Amino acid sequence: MLAEFLQYLFTGITIGATYALVALGFTLIYNASHVINFAQGEFLMIGGMATVSLMGMGLPMPIAIILAVILAGILGVALQRLAIAPARQASVVTLIIITIGASIFIRGVAQLVWGKEYHVMPSFGSDQPVRIGGAVMHSQSIWVLLIASILVVLLVLFFTRTLIGKAILATSMNKDAARLVGIRTQLVLMLAFMLSALIGSMAGIAVAPITFTSYDIGIMLGLKGFVAAAMGGLGSGVGAVVGGITLGIVEAMTAGYISSDYKDAVAFSMILLVLFFMPRGMFGSRVVERV
Amino acid sequence: MSKKIFRRAGFLAATLAAGIFATSVQASDxxxxxxxxxxxxxxSFLGDPELKTLEMYVEKINADGGVLGRQLQLIHYDDAGDASQARNFASRLVRNDRVDIIIGGSTTGTTMSAAPLIEQARTPFISLAGAIVITxxxxxxxFKTPQSDRMAAERVLGDMQSRxxxxxxxxxxxxxFGSSGRTQTLEVAANYGIEILADETxxxxxxxxxxxxxxxxxxGVEAVFNFGFGQGPALVTRNYAQLGIDLPFYQSHGVASDRFLELAGTAAEGLRLPASPLLVPDSLDDADPQKAVVQNYKAEYEARWNTQVSTFGAYAYDGLMLAVMAIEQAGSTDRExxxxxxxxxxxxxxVTGIYNLSPEDHMGLTADSFRILEVKDGQWNLID
Incomplete structure (x- = not known):
């Protein structure tokens, strides 16, 4: 009985850690511009696919990972320079729509370059699952959790302790005022896109050994990650992690105790409830817009 | 007045001449x-190998002198998996291109949306999709060439029964694919004395x-059966191994490819599935009439396209060969x-099996055409 519960819990944490890592990527760009970057899932895909294909060329895993992350960073800058910057006068909604277009474009190019097949990435550590109290957990899940927690801490420090982090927050609160005090807002935005691409690709690489990777993996993971981010309160790193793990655990518990047919339905109704009673999410800022 | 009659006669003569001209050309059309x-x-994992197979064998047949002394002409449209596009292209094939026979329909959706229209045009149609509703x-x-999902379920349940x-x-x-397979499995399980104790999705x-x-x-089950395709079954297989469940494990024909072995890795060890003999061409018995056909198709396809052969391409191969056979036996392209x-x-x-068609059975395969394979040391192994 306890073993069963533990198994569902671990399953939930495994799925949830994946969502959490994806959700983190949304936080940065949202903090900088209030834009929800729907191409975030594509950064994940680039991370995973580039690592797999570089490893296929015979590079050792750590080098392949570093190169893949750099590639994603370049892509993030390119996305901001080529797609977002030219539309800088446009409203947030327009920018969000641009990111959707960009995601379709990136996916199309990836499909041409890497084909449509699923690829395997080896686990970072051993392939042996970890056994605790009669339940098992994928050893890669521990890596995912570890990477997610390190990234959260780094993000919190970045936003509260560094000048650049504060500049990003200032830009999101009031672009004109930020510019008046000497912040180069376009540069800040570019930086936000680059960092978010870096985080996204790291997430993609960390989860690839569990989920496999393919040119369209970003659609599903990106969407679930967005849901987790919205639930935790967009813009909050801690919220993204809590939101992701809650979502994962609810899905797993429903599949285990009620029926696998209802797991998505229950998870999504829970999001409705959270957003109904806490419109800014579980950890969203309580700041009221100043008029 | 007489001028008018002359003009009419002229038209008539011209029309007749055109008609005669047209019929005389038809023999070498x-x-x-x-x-x-x-x-x-x-x-596209279905359509791509199917198209490659059709292109390649139409070329080959033409190089060998064609059918009934006439060359084959392949007229192909890409429906991108969209059922309404498939319908439009089917209409173009029968109305504008006036084709003699249609081989196509990679998915059940595209097949079923085009079928009524093709039937109306009274053109023979060989589908390459799986579901039982087609025939x-x-x-x-x-007509159709692949086995239906019910047969896969029957083959798996039969193997379970024998164990x-x-x-x-x-x-x-x-x-x-998975939900249709699930329905078929639930329907036929009782015929094999098998009880489905858990039904998860x-x-x-x-x-x-x-x-x-x-x-x-x-x-409290004695074996587990997974019906699905894509990366899902590979994840199920991995999770199954992670949990350390050591009951007999079965997959459907949906994952019968070397790609699946690559994705599932060592977790696939010991699992069984129904599959086309194309996966194990060299382990077939020498007396097996399919052996030569299967080996031949695999060798020719891989030499021409430099990629691995797929069971889906084989459906197109069988479709084209059946069409050629029928045209030869009919001695003309008269549709009826x-x-x-x-x-x-x-x-x-x-390649898929041995076809025995009849007016009551427009697919012509039996469940035995699926071979039961087991994964051993990362390779497919022929069991039955």
């Missing part, structure tokens, strides 16, 4: 084979199925003659 396939889009009930003009298994857990994906893009598998394990020749083909040895 190419035989038009129409096709609509999902060569791109989400079902059951029988539609006079519609003395009576209690089975079922896990299937909620996509079209997962979304086609889910990334972890340990919760469902834990539930199945706790239901070809149709009736098609439904009377007996003992055609194809």
């Amino acid at each position: 190419p035989i038009k084979i129409g096709s609509f396939l999902s060569a791109t889009g989400p079902a 059951e009930p029988v539609k006079p003009w519609v 003395g298994i009576t209690k089975v857990g079922l896990i299937s994906d909620t996509g079209g 997962y979304g086609p893009s889910d990334t972890d199925m340990t919760a469902q598998l834990t539930r199945i394990r706790n239901a 003659a070809v149709r009736s020749a098609l439904e009377n083909i007996q003992g055609y040895v194809g």
